[in-house]
Amino acid sequence: MTLQIAARTTGSPIINLSVFFAFVLITLFVVYKATNRNSTTSDYYAAGSAFTGVQNGIALSGDFLSAASFLGISGAIAVHGYDGFLYSVGWLVAWLVALLLVGERLRNTGRFTVGDVMAYRMKQRPVRAAAANSTLVITFFYMLAQMAGAGGLIALLLNVHSKGGQALIITGVGLVMVFYVLVGGMKGTTWVQIIKAGLLLICVTFMSVFLLGKFGFSFSAILDQAAQNSSLGADLLNPGGWYGENSMTKLDFVSLSLSLVLGISSLPHVLMRFYTVPDAKEARRSVVWCSWSMFIFYLSILIVGYGATALVGSDRIVNAPGGENSAAPLLAFEIGGAMLLGVVSAVAFATILAVVAGLTLAASASFAHDVYANVIRDGKADPRSEIRVARLTALVIGFMAILGGIVTNGQNVAFLVSLALALAASANLPTILYTLFWKRFNTTGTLWSIYGGLGSGLVLIIFSPAISGSSTSIIKGVDFHWFPLTNPGLVSIPLSFLCGFLGTIFSKDSSDSKKQAEMEVRSLTGIGSKA
Numbered sequence: 001m002t003l004q005i006a007a008r009t010t011g012s013p014i015i016n017l018s019v020f021f022a023f024v025l026i027t028l029f030v031v032y033k034a035t036n037r038n039s040t041t042s043d044y045y046a047a048g049s050a051f052t053g054v055q056n057g058i059a060l061s062g063d064f065l066s067a068a069s070f071l072g073i074s075g076a077i078a079v080h081g082y083d084g085f086l087y088s089v090g091w092l093v094a095w096l097v098a099l100l101l102v103g104e105r106l107r108n109t110g111r112f113t114v115g116d117v118m119a120y121r122m123k124q125r126p127v128r129a130a131a132a133n134s135t136l137v138i139t140f141f142y143m144l145a146q147m148a149g150a151g152g153l154i155a156l157l158l159n160v161h162s163k164g165g166q167a168l169i170i171t172g173v174g175l176v177m178v179f180y181v182l183v184g185g186m187k188g189t190t191w192v193q194i195i196k197a198g199l200l201l202i203c204v205t206f207m208s209v210f211l212l213g214k215f216g217f218s219f220s221a222i223l224d225q226a227a228q229n230s231s232l233g234a235d236l237l238n239p240g241g242w243y244g245e246n247s248m249t250k251l252d253f254v255s256l257s258l259s260l261v262l263g264i265s266s267l268p269h270v271l272m273r274f275y276t277v278p279d280a281k282e283a284r285r286s287v288v289w290c291s292w293s294m295f296i297f298y299l300s301i302l303i304v305g306y307g308a309t310a311l312v313g314s315d316r317i318v319n320a321p322g323g324e325n326s327a328a329p330l331l332a333f334e335i336g337g338a339m340l341l342g343v344v345s346a347v348a349f350a351t352i353l354a355v356v357a358g359l360t361l362a363a364s365a366s367f368a369h370d371v372y373a374n375v376i377r378d379g380k381a382d383p384r385s386e387i388r389v390a391r392l393t394a395l396v397i398g399f400m401a402i403l404g405g406i407v408t409n410g411q412n413v414a415f416l417v418s419l420a421l422a423l424a425a426s427a428n429l430p431t432i433l434y435t436l437f438w439k440r441f442n443t444t445g446t447l448w449s450i451y452g453g454l455g456s457g458l459v460l461i462i463f464s465p466a467i468s469g470s471s472t473s474i475i476k477g478v479d480f481h482w483f484p485l486t487n488p489g490l491v492s493i494p495l496s497f498l499c500g501f502l503g504t505i506f507s508k509d510s511s512d513s514k515k516q517a518e519m520e521v522r523s524l525t526g527i528g529s530k531a
Contacts, residue, residue, distance in 0.1 A: 057289025077305025147405020263421025453496025
């Protein structure tokens, strides 16, 4: 009886699972074939810098076009309308920061991790430890979004309503993700990202073209029908459907926007991708190709989001297993039946698996390379032992991601990602910019900037409505919040810049002028970047 109900609402669970498992088997085979040379740290962390700008650009878009983009934003647009689309605007504009300020200089200066850049002209041990702490916290928050998306998607596909059943599925997803990282390293993970990004772009483009054709290639007709099928009515097309009109929600929106625009160019797993290309020219090409891929995707996801409201209805989306995150899969079933739902679901699952694999690789590389190799072993670690530590770290991180995904199951994944972006923009971006562009910046300023941004961001998130005190909070039934905004970026990002400035000005540490000059030449020309 349960399978019959599932078939009437979201297609056949057998078809859905078959398509998904076929994808998993194909990608596991690709990972295995692509990773017969992971003997050095360069192979494992940066794929030997062997990818072209085009390949890496598509993989970059795959790294960021996550469950938040596919499931979260389409659901946010379908339910909240105009305000939901603002997420994608911020994420598209954000790549200009990576293109103009970060990508090329980061590629020339570092080797494997963000800590390489932050510690280049500073005291190695404290700065690398701080960079590793920041990376681990940020990737953990980002993983929560992906694992929560996995739970919601499985709930929809298999009609699994029990929390216990969804927890088992999240565990399975986490185990497959860890396997990608353990076996594939950066090379295998990159190829999974390329395959996934291609499938995702084809999928959303097909759905958007079909929707436009169904409504006579009139986007206005889609909007009119969406307004009729939404609980917001005509307000679905106007600002205020999510953030309201009072001054506090407007401030919350400003805080969110700041985090979205500045957060992408600070994410450890995104920054790590710049090391997979041979030079700065290919790093720039990567960002350009990534930007175009994301432009096509977010233009399509706008149509998909409003199309879901037009054909499915906001009430049915909200009440479906998985909530807002169910909009795209429900639309797929509406326009293409069980087979298209199976394909869309497989792509969504691939999105989650690939992104979490990239996150796990970034976090494990940061601990193994920054902490184990350069702090514990003082830069004298054997490459094989370093890779072994990275793999052990991946197991621990995977276990934590599974537990976190079970706790946050049901939350809007785009919202959860915005918290990770706020932490990244607070802890990493000010430190990276100061390191690359301010000659006087020193070790004390670096530590103040990292820990000031990360600490303030964490405290404000814990005591915000995102955690307690509202109907959408992660923890229900309690209220210990005192910070009024759901996103801390408006406070924590400027505070991190201020901490870095004050730490530098008032400390007695002197900057290393020789290393600073060496870093400036290297970041601009790439001389010595392969050393």
